[in-house]
Amino acid sequence: KAGVTQTPRYLIKTRGQQVTLSCSPISGHRSVSWYQQTPGQGLQFLFEYFSETQRNKGNFPGRFSGRQFSNSRSEMNVSTLELGDSALYLCASSDQGGYYGYTFGSGTRLTVV
Amino acid sequence: GENVEQHPSTLSVQEGDSAVIKCTYSDSASNYFPWYKQELGKRPQLIIDIRSNVGEKKDQRIAVTLNKTAKHFSLHITETQPEDSAVYFCAASIGNGNKLVFGAGTILRVKS
Numbered sequence: 001k002a003g004v005t006q007t008p009r010y011l012i013k014t015r016g017q018q019v020t021l022s023c024s025p026i027s028g029h030r031s032v033s034w035y036q037q038t039p040g041q042g043l044q045f046l047f048e049y050f051s052e053t054q055r056n057k058g059n060f061p062g063r064f065s066g067r068q069f070s071n072s073r074s075e076m077n078v079s080t081l082e083l084g085d086s087a088l089y090l091c092a093s094s095d096q097g098g099y100y101g102y103t104f105g106s107g108t109r110l111t112v113v
Numbered sequence: 114g115e116n117v118e119q120h121p122s123t124l125s126v127q128e129g130d131s132a133v134i135k136c137t138y139s140d141s142a143s144n145y146f147p148w149y150k151q152e153l154g155k156r157p158q159l160i161i162d163i164r165s166n167v168g169e170k171k172d173q174r175i176a177v178t179l180n181k182t183a184k185h186f187s188l189h190i191t192e193t194q195p196e197d198s199a200v201y202f203c204a205a206s207i208g209n210g211n212k213l214v215f216g217a218g219t220i221l222r223v224k225s
Contacts, residue, residue: 006195024178031211043157043215056212090156097211098204099145 002027002104004093012111018079021108023091029092032054032074033102034066038087046089047072051096061108081112114142114208118215126193128225136203136216137185145206146179147213152171152199160201161188193223 005024013019025032033056034046044060049068066076078085088109092102116139124131127166137147163170163177163186170177174193179186184222188206190197204213 035215045212045214048211050211056208058114069127092213097209098213099210101147101159101162102213104149104158106156107172 004091004103006089006091006105006108008020008108009106010109012113013081014113015081015083017081018041019076019081019110020075020077021089022093023074023076023093023105025091025093026103029093029095029103030072031084031100032068032072033092033094033099034074034076035090035092036087037090037107043090046076048097058085068077068095078110083112086110086112115214115215117203117216119203119219122217122224123220124143125222125224128191128193128195128223129147131225132188132190132193132197132221134188134201134203134219136187136205137183138214139184140205140207140214141166141184142208143184143205145213147204148177149202149204149215150187150199151218153203153222157202160215171219190221192220195219195223195225198223209216 018096019077031050032047048056066072088107091105119136133171144165150160151157176189191218202217
């Protein structure tokens, strides 16, 4: 089975711009969760998508949004980037959701300058 | 609440010694507790997990214990080796179980 694929691996953006990150889960997995990882805050939950519907949402501002397509691939978008958005964004793939265990992708390293 | 506290934040042990990392959670509905290991520059990987109907689970040198009454669970690594050096994260399922909340992580250093 192919693993969880996140693209791109690295991104450098300027404050005020927007960015779109992509995640392809393991084949057959319907749940995709997104996390922001920073040295000071650990792994913070952004949102979870299951069968194209947002099922859970974390405590991030509305600038952070996502969606899931019929093939389970997911994208997250961050608009009006701020310096504090610099982080590693991890996608987690699961058959049904967190209770069944996650497989993480390698992440997208976003740097906002 | 949705909070998972993890201690200690850093842990240094001598090769061959044991290491213990402890987590507490606040949501009484939590029923799934995985542990992830993240090596430098790599993705977090599941190393062991436990569900609420079990008090202890072991896999070779790694074990996890769960105390539902006290709402805490622990990771035990015996006979530590240099390759065990990494950041370890505990997590707990929240609410309907589809979401995992993570602890802040423990940096484990095994000195040879």
